[in-house]
Amino acid sequence: MNPEPRVGGDAETAPRTQSQSSPTGDVSALKTSPAGDSAEAIAPPRSTDAVLETHNLSVYYNTLLALREITIAIPRNRITALIGPSGCGKSTLLRCFNRMNDLIPGARSEGNLWFEGVDIAASSTDPVTLRRRIGMVFQRPNPFPKTIYQNVAWGARINGYQGDMDELVERSLRRAALWDEVKGKLRESGLELSGGQQQRLCIARTLAVEPEVILMDEPCSALDPVSTARVEDLMDDLKDEYTIVIVTHNMQQARRVSDMTACLMPDEALADGHRTGVLAEFSATDRLFTNPKDPRTEAYITGRIG
């Protein structure tokens, strides 16, 4: 159903031929200090139309190896689904993209990660700027105990937004397909909305800071089918302007919404019983679900594992 994007799962190593700077600003804006001053060697990005890329990315929580040697290229203006059994590292991978793992004591990574060709993990990359450009929506809707208006305006205010805030709030709520339901009660608490409305409020809050990438960690798992359908429609609508990465346990959802799917699977059990996540397969969604190449993917999507 969805067109296959130019960046395939195999991420053949075509050199980047031109600057991939974003529409909202120069990638150098991510840097807190000039390049070349840190110990991190920045290897060249591997493919031409990827917004996010990892190369041999491994992630530890203290001594636990949660993810091993993940190499993936997330294509621009597409929806990429991350699927796989519980504990295989989907959320971990998602959090690497905007350095949310920095906030977890004991978390560390090895390998390379790039956003628009900039080394995400470098000490010279500013995580606050990174998180503005790579927004995140969580599993449980988490509006602040503030008004609907304040929820949406919050991030933009913090970032010193100079434009017309009323206009930004309305635009973000419209973009999140929530405006019609809340336009008469913007001064009421965001917590009084239904779960599905709260999730769209959180999406509006993310959109208001005008990110380029939206990471979604099981955004519909707490929602009823009607709310889920609304969020899925919204995602489809947003992908013209944004790159979306969504973690989902719902195979049908992955098939419905995504262009590309990455299947993470637990590798062999370690001595302590933990398993390490590896990337079993990454390809166009239609192909992954109809003709999986990796037997582990097939076992997972047919319900034999997980």
Ligand SMILES: Nc1ncnc2c1ncn2[C@@H]1O[C@H](COP(=O)(O)OP(=O)(O)OP(=O)(O)O)[C@@H](O)[C@H]1O
């Ligand atoms: N904050 C943390 N501290 C220590 N270990 C963690 C932390 N978060 C995750 N882990 C471990 O890392 C591994 C991967 O967890 P992660 O949450 O990324 O998996 P997941 O695929 O998102 O699972 P689920 O589908 O259940 O959400 C697991 O073994 C988990 O116990």
Ligand SMILES: [Mg+2]
């Ligand atoms: Mg998770």
